[in-house]
Amino acid sequence: MLMEDYAMTEKEYDNWLSDFKKLSLPTFEQFPDLELYMDQVIQETNKYLTPIFDTKVTKTMINSYVKMELVQRPIKKKYTAEHVATIMIVSILKTTFTLDSVKKMMVNDGIQDYFNRFVLKFNHELHNFGKPVDSFSQLEITIRTVLYKVILEKNI
Numbered sequence: 001m002l003m004e005d006y007a008m009t010e011k012e013y014d015n016w017l018s019d020f021k022k023l024s025l026p027t028f029e030q031f032p033d034l035e036l037y038m039d040q041v042i043q044e045t046n047k048y049l050t051p052i053f054d055t056k057v058t059k060t061m062i063n064s065y066v067k068m069e070l071v072q073r074p075i076k077k078k079y080t081a082e083h084v085a086t087i088m089i090v091s092i093l094k095t096t097f098t099l100d101s102v103k104k105m106m107v108n109d110g111i112q113d114y115f116n117r118f119v120l121k122f123n124h125e126l127h128n129f130g131k132p133v134d135s136f137s138q139l140e141i142t143i144r145t146v147l148y149k150v151i152l153e154k155n156i
Contacts, residue, residue: 013154024119036078038074038077086115090102093142
């Protein structure tokens, strides 16, 4: 079969894009208000990221994020909502950027506020994809870059 045989039709792509634009990330407050073990963190993270990015976060990835000091070490093998938020942001950004670049983009304090700002911008950009804007912040450019990459890869 030829490569073109695997491409989506324009209608299939339009339907996919319409469904894609309805997805969203949770706010920090929607995370469980209790400590989680690794398997639970993976399940919680993938619940939101897999529909958008068609990929799954793994134990190896999370351990790598901790080793690179992108994510704080768990306390007695338990992860908090702050851990989950950080893992989600790193996982999203690494779809397009190197982990070294992601590390430069991350904040060390106030992850709850940063995550909620990130999610607000992400969901806005996702739901309004393709609509023109007057100006961009660094965060908006970063998020649009990630979204354009996901959409382009789906359309190839």
